[in-house]
Amino acid sequence: MARIKQTDRQQILDQTRRRLLEAAADEFARAGFSDANINTISIAAGFSKGTIYNYFPSKRALLLALVDEIALQHIAFIQEQVLLESDPLLRLERFYQAGFDFVTASLPRARILFNLINGSDEKFKAYVFIAYQPMFNFVANEILARGVEQGQFRLVEPAPTAMLLMTIYLGTASQRNDEGQAWLDPAQVSALVLHGLQK
Amino acid sequence: MARIKQTDRQQILDQTRRRLLEAAADEFARAGFSDANINTISIAAGFSKGTIYNYFPSKRALLLALVDEIALQHIAFIQEQVLLESDPLLRLERFYQAGFDFVTASLPRARILFNLINGSDEKFKAYVFIAYQPMFNFVANEILARGVEQGQFRLVEPAPTAMLLMTIYLGTASQRNDEGQAWLDPAQVSALVLHGLQK
Amino acid sequence: MARIKQTDRQQILDQTRRRLLEAAADEFARAGFSDANINTISIAAGFSKGTIYNYFPSKRALLLALVDEIALQHIAFIQEQVLLESDPLLRLERFYQAGFDFVTASLPRARILFNLINGSDEKFKAYVFIAYQPMFNFVANEILARGVEQGQFRLVEPAPTAMLLMTIYLGTASQRNDEGQAWLDPAQVSALVLHGLQK
Amino acid sequence: MARIKQTDRQQILDQTRRRLLEAAADEFARAGFSDANINTISIAAGFSKGTIYNYFPSKRALLLALVDEIALQHIAFIQEQVLLESDPLLRLERFYQAGFDFVTASLPRARILFNLINGSDEKFKAYVFIAYQPMFNFVANEILARGVEQGQFRLVEPAPTAMLLMTIYLGTASQRNDEGQAWLDPAQVSALVLHGLQK
DNA sequence: TATGAATGAGAGTTCATTCAT
DNA sequence: AATGAATGAACTCTCATTCAT
Numbered sequence: 001m002a003r004i005k006q007t008d009r010q011q012i013l014d015q016t017r018r019r020l021l022e023a024a025a026d027e028f029a030r031a032g033f034s035d036a037n038i039n040t041i042s043i044a045a046g047f048s049k050g051t052i053y054n055y056f057p058s059k060r061a062l063l064l065a066l067v068d069e070i071a072l073q074h075i076a077f078i079q080e081q082v083l084l085e086s087d088p089l090l091r092l093e094r095f096y097q098a099g100f101d102f103v104t105a106s107l108p109r110a111r112i113l114f115n116l117i118n119g120s121d122e123k124f125k126a127y128v129f130i131a132y133q134p135m136f137n138f139v140a141n142e143i144l145a146r147g148v149e150q151g152q153f154r155l156v157e158p159a160p161t162a163m164l165l166m167t168i169y170l171g172t173a174s175q176r177n178d179e180g181q182a183w184l185d186p187a188q189v190s191a192l193v194l195h196g197l198q199k
Numbered sequence: 200m201a202r203i204k205q206t207d208r209q210q211i212l213d214q215t216r217r218r219l220l221e222a223a224a225d226e227f228a229r230a231g232f233s234d235a236n237i238n239t240i241s242i243a244a245g246f247s248k249g250t251i252y253n254y255f256p257s258k259r260a261l262l263l264a265l266v267d268e269i270a271l272q273h274i275a276f277i278q279e280q281v282l283l284e285s286d287p288l289l290r291l292e293r294f295y296q297a298g299f300d301f302v303t304a305s306l307p308r309a310r311i312l313f314n315l316i317n318g319s320d321e322k323f324k325a326y327v328f329i330a331y332q333p334m335f336n337f338v339a340n341e342i343l344a345r346g347v348e349q350g351q352f353r354l355v356e357p358a359p360t361a362m363l364l365m366t367i368y369l370g371t372a373s374q375r376n377d378e379g380q381a382w383l384d385p386a387q388v389s390a391l392v393l394h395g396l397q398k
Numbered sequence: 399m400a401r402i403k404q405t406d407r408q409q410i411l412d413q414t415r416r417r418l419l420e421a422a423a424d425e426f427a428r429a430g431f432s433d434a435n436i437n438t439i440s441i442a443a444g445f446s447k448g449t450i451y452n453y454f455p456s457k458r459a460l461l462l463a464l465v466d467e468i469a470l471q472h473i474a475f476i477q478e479q480v481l482l483e484s485d486p487l488l489r490l491e492r493f494y495q496a497g498f499d500f501v502t503a504s505l506p507r508a509r510i511l512f513n514l515i516n517g518s519d520e521k522f523k524a525y526v527f528i529a530y531q532p533m534f535n536f537v538a539n540e541i542l543a544r545g546v547e548q549g550q551f552r553l554v555e556p557a558p559t560a561m562l563l564m565t566i567y568l569g570t571a572s573q574r575n576d577e578g579q580a581w582l583d584p585a586q587v588s589a590l591v592l593h594g595l596q597k
Numbered sequence: 598m599a600r601i602k603q604t605d606r607q608q609i610l611d612q613t614r615r616r617l618l619e620a621a622a623d624e625f626a627r628a629g630f631s632d633a634n635i636n637t638i639s640i641a642a643g644f645s646k647g648t649i650y651n652y653f654p655s656k657r658a659l660l661l662a663l664v665d666e667i668a669l670q671h672i673a674f675i676q677e678q679v680l681l682e683s684d685p686l687l688r689l690e691r692f693y694q695a696g697f698d699f700v701t702a703s704l705p706r707a708r709i710l711f712n713l714i715n716g717s718d719e720k721f722k723a724y725v726f727i728a729y730q731p732m733f734n735f736v737a738n739e740i741l742a743r744g745v746e747q748g749q750f751r752l753v754e755p756a757p758t759a760m761l762l763m764t765i766y767l768g769t770a771s772q773r774n775d776e777g778q779a780w781l782d783p784a785q786v787s788a789l790v791l792h793g794l795q796k
Numbered sequence: 797t798a799t800g801a802a803t804g805a806g807a808g809t810t811c812a813t814t815c816a817t
Numbered sequence: 818a819a820t821g822a823a824t825g826a827a828c829t830c831t832c833a834t835t836c837a838t
Contacts, residue, residue, distance in 0.1 A: 012818080032319040034233035038812060048820050050814085059812065111319065118317035118373060120231040120310065164371070164383055164391075171370020172363070174317060184363055192363075196391030208838090211801080237829060247803050252830065407817090410822080430717040432631035436808060446824050448810080457808065509717065516715035516771060518629040518708065562769070562781055562789075569768020570761070572715060582761055590761075590793030609797085635833060645799050647835085656833065 017055050019045040021069060024062050029108030032115055033063055033124070064127055067116065070109045071131035077102050079138055088147030092197070093190045095143060096169060100186040103173045107180050114174040136162050153197045165193060216254050218244040220268060223261050228307030231314050232262055232323070263326055266315070269308045270330035276301050278337055287346030291396070292389045294342060295368060299385040302372045306379050313373040335361050343396075352396045364392060415453050417443040419467060422460050427506030430513050431461055431522070462525055465514065468507045469529035475500050477536055486545030490595070491588045493541060494567060498584035501571045505578050512572040534560050542595075551595045563591060614652050616642040618666060621659050626705030629712055630660055630721070661724055664713065667706045668728035674699050676735055685744030689794070690787045692740060693766060697783040700770045704777050711771040733759050741794075750794045762790060 023045035027036045038059055042049045056062040081098035085091045103110040116124045140158035144165075147153035168189065175183040222244035226235045237258055241248050255261040280297035284290045302309040315323045339357035343364075346352035367388065374382040421443035425434045436457055440447045454460040479496035483489045501508040514522045538556035542563075545551035566587065573581040620642035624633045635656055639646045653659040678695035682688045700707040713721045737755035741762075744750035765786065772780040 009818090016818085030319060032231075032233065034231065035319070037810095049812090050820050051818080053813070054818065114317045115319060118313045120229060120234070120314055160382070163374070164387065167370050167374055167383065168367055171366050175362070175366055183359070184366065188363070192395030193391065195394035195397075198394075208800085215801080236827090246801095248829090249803055249831080250801075252832095253801065256830095258829065407821085414822080428717060430629075430631065432629065433717075435806095445822095447808090448824055448826095449822075451809065451811095452822065512715045513717055516711050518627060518632070518712060558780070561772070562785070565768050565772055565781070566765055569764050573760070573764055581757070582764065586761065590790065593792035593795075594789030596792075606797095613797090634831095646833090647799050648797080650834070651797070 016045075016047065016051065020047065020052060020055055020062070021066055024066055025070075025108050025112065028063060028066065028115075029111040032119075033059075033121070036063075063112075063124070066109075066112065067124075067128055067131055070106075070113060071128070071135075073106070073109075074102055074113075075132070075135045075138070078135065082138075082142065088143055088150060088152055089194065091143045092147070092165075092194060093187070095139065095165070096173075096186040096190040096193070099169045100173050100182055103176075104180065104182070107176065110174065114170060117170060132166075136166065139165055147197070156197065161197075168193060215244075215246070215250070219246070219251055219254055219261070220265055223265055224269075224307045224311065227262060227265065227314075228310040231318070232258075232320070235262075262311075262323070265308075265311065266323075266327055266330055269305075269312060270327075270334075272305070272308075273301055273312075274331070274334045274337070277334065281337075281341065287342055287349060287351055288393065290342045291346070291364075291393060292386070294338065294364070295372075295385040295389040295392070298368045299372050299381055302375075303379065303381070306375065309373065313369060316369065331365075335365065338364055346396070355396065360396075367392060414443075414445070414449070418445070418450060418453055418460070419464055422464055423468075423506045423510065426461060426464065426513075427509040430517070431457075431519070434461075461510075461522070464507075464510065465522075465526055465529055468504075468511060469526070469533075471504070471507075472500055472511075473530070473533045473536070476533065480536075480540065486541055486548060486550055487592065489541045490545070490563075490592060491585070493537065493563070494571075494584040494588040494591070497567045498571045498580055501574075502578065502580070505574065508572065512568060515568065530564075534564065537563055545595070554595065559595075566591060613642075613644065613648070617644065617649060617652055617659070618663055621663055622667075622705050622709065625660060625663065625712075626708040629716070630656075630718070633660075660709075660721070663706075663709065664721075664725055664728055667703075667710060668725070668732075670703070670706075671699055671710075672729070672732045672735070675732065679735075679739065685740055685747060685749055686791065688740045689744070689762075689791060690784070692736065692762070693770075693783040693787040693790070696766045697770050697779055700773075701777065701779070704773065707771065711767060714767065729763075733763065736762055744794070753794065758794075765790060 020041065023041045024036075026044065027041045031037070036059070038052060039049050041062075042052050045051075052062065056065060078095065078098045081101075082091045082094045085094050113128065116128050119125065136159075140162040144153065144156065144158040144161055148155055148158070172184045172189050173182060173186070177183065219240065222240045223235075225243065226240045230236070235258070237251055238248050240261075241251050244250075251261065255264060277294065277297045280300075281290045281293045284293050312327065315327050318324065335358075339361035343352065343355065343357040343360055347354055347357070371383045371388050372381060372385070376382065418439065421439045422434075424442065425439045429435070434457070436450055437447050439460075440450050443449075450460065454463060476493065476496045479499075480489045480492045483492050511526065514526050517523065534557075538560035542551065542554065542556040542559055546553060546556070570582045570587050571580060571584070575581065617638065620638045621633075623641060624638045628634070633656070635649055636646050638659075639649050642648075649659065653662060675692065675695045678698075679688045679691045682691050710725065713725050716722065733756075737759035741750065741753065741755040741758055745752055745755070769781045769786050770779060770783070774780065
């Protein structure tokens with residue numbers, strides 16, 4: 001009995017936390033960190049202002065928790081897609097395709113990410129890079145290093161090149177019109193990158 | 200006599216405006232629009248709070264005035280550099296080189312630009328794009344269209360491709376370490392882009 | 399239980415609102431709208447500055463809420479007193495007596511009213527007239543029209559004459575010395591008005 | 598020669614002062630003391646901000662100088678009109694007629710007066726009453742005392758009754774519609790007052 | 797005499813955060 | 818666990834006043 005109750009309680013806690021994070025994502029995407037409003041978030045989540053502070057110690061911590069979540073989802077989604085292919089060239093194409101798909105599907109969350117990376121708060125920026133470290137490593141090892149080994153890519157240094165690919169991804173995928181459609185086509189971007197990487 | 204006085208006064212006005220814009224550039228770069236502090240700006244410029252409002256009607260107007268100034272300098276600098284070459288391929292290289300140089304030389308101003316473009320305030324974003332329209336046109340006409348005409352580039356559509364080049368430029372040039380050094384090399388970026396554009 | 403809590407909370411809300419309005423009445427009476435200080439009001443009410451904005455969206459809205467309250471009290475008090483008599487002549491006397499009594503008892507609130515009516519903000523003025531419409535109607539119908547019907551008053555038009563009586567009331571009752579005593583005697587005023595209305 | 602120059606200079610000074618006072622009258626009438634804007638006044642007068650402070654030591658002093666001027670004009674106009682008649686009854690009618698005429702002709706200045714009298718600044722109020730002392734005396738002596746002596750008025754005390762007449766005048770004459778037309782007719786008001794004063 | 801750039805105290809308002817319930 | 822009334826520091830913006838020219 002007690003254990004069941006315990007479980008129920010945990011579920012309620014998780015669900016509240018989830019709703020708060022969802023609402024926070026929308027608000028942070030809409031307004032950025034400084035202009036995001038804690039009250040707006042709590043109301044959108046269906047709770048009152050105080051509840052947020054039962055789950056997150058501060059507005060800043062709320063955003064960081066959201067970054068963690070976004071990074072996990074983002075990395076998992078891209079890895080999953082990329083690993084469907086084994087050829088490094090196809091993996092690269094998949095990488096851009098999956099990246100654009102992720103941004104399309106999760107535009108508010110992606111916007112938060114881009115805002116933070118190109119924003120002026122260095123602490124946020126550093127936090128994001130740490131959270132995305134697995135993705136950098138994945139691109140470097142599973143796409144670039146393999147392509148170089150197999151002789152499909154020029155002899156590039158995996159680490160800085162991974163950064164280049166990521167930067168191009170973020171820069172191109174983030175440009176959207178009012179309906180959320182990308183200005184650029186991922187195939188166009190990966191074609192361009194592939195030309196650059198091939199011998 | 201009267202004319203001299205008039206001139207003096209105008210010079211003082213211009214100089215004050217200049218110092219305010221310089222200080223504003225630093226502060227907006229450091230903190231972004233919302234967290235930038237009017238008081239900090241005026242103190243840094245050597246004036247008191249109220250003086251800003253003798254020159255700009257609001258914090259927002261101050262930033263927009265700065266955007267105008269940055270865009271003019273930015274566009275002029277890049278055009279000047281690019282036009283030193285006549286070959287479209289070399290022009291493209293110059294474009295990235297000049298772009299990276301501009302960011303290096305005017306990092307705070309470039310940061311403001313990137314923040315606005317990737318930020319959440321749609322009005323700021325629209326304003327920036329209008330201010331940079333001449334640059335888009337320049338890239339489309341003086342680099343891409345010429346390269347296509349002369350058979351050096353694939354048959355790309357100048358307008359969206361100009362946007363792609365700009366996006367890649369902004370995305371790559373803006374990534375800097377703490378000392379302001381670019382993570383990426385402009386030659387690397389233009390090589391990649393060139394590979395993508397060539398037949 | 400829950401209902402009691404609910405009630406308690408509502409009582410606290412009402413009480414805070416009440417204290418804010420009381421303090422606001424004193425401050426607006428002392429200084430007029432423009433020179434009234436939000437901080438002074440909240441401190442006098444025993445709260446901090448921000449609390450006012452949990453109850454009223456702006457300084458202006460605070461004053462308008464106060465006007466609503468004053469008008470309701472004012473009208474109710476005068477109607478109650480006037481309706482103690484049925485003879486229109488006696489009603490007129492009661493009207494001035496009650497009016498002067500109201501001003502004596504609620505001098506700060508009355509001052510706010512007079513300030514607004516004779517002030518330069520047309521929006522405030524219009525708001526006050528709308529709030530006092532019931533009083534104009536009451537004087538026109540329950541005093542003047544009846545007196546004319548019963549042949550005690552000259553054949554005057556009720557509406558503009560009601561305005562005249564109100565104007566004389568406001569003009570005379572508002573003149574007070576430092577101790578809040580009226581310069582004029584309401585009996586004197588109503589005698590004068592009665593002479594003017596009788597055949 | 599020197600004396601002529603001196604005269605010219607004095608004329609310029611007087612004219613500037615005059616234009617400043619005219620502009621100040623409009624602005625104080627429009628907005629009341631607190632919301633009146635020194636810059637608006639100086640621009641309307643065709644001068645710059647600083648000039649006001651060459652003529653008046655402060656915004657407050659500017660208003661007081663204006664009050665002096667208004668009172669002098671006001672009193673002179675009413676005395677002149679009233680003294681055209683010798684019969685106290687006709688003088689009383691003239692008093693209200695002239696009063697309403699003055700307000701009609703000098704609405705901004707009259708508004709300033711009414712605002713101050715019914716406003717919340719006690720110092721302004723006291724200043725106005727001192728400036729209008731000659732008018733109170735004039736009404737008491739030249740209208741009321743004479744009417745009582747000649748047996749046309751009831752045996753009223755001149756001083757408080759003068760105050761009553763003035764208060765009624767100010768209260769009634771100040772109510773104007775958007776085109777500046779009085780809500781009430783001065784004949785109506787003086788008829789009412791006369792009924793009250795006659796035996 | 798007239799100017800207007802500079803000042804800076806002070807205003808209303810916002811909002812992340814606290815905490816008693 | 819959830820609430821929301823209260824807080825008060827911080828913010829942008831206003832404007833009467835000063836003073837060097």
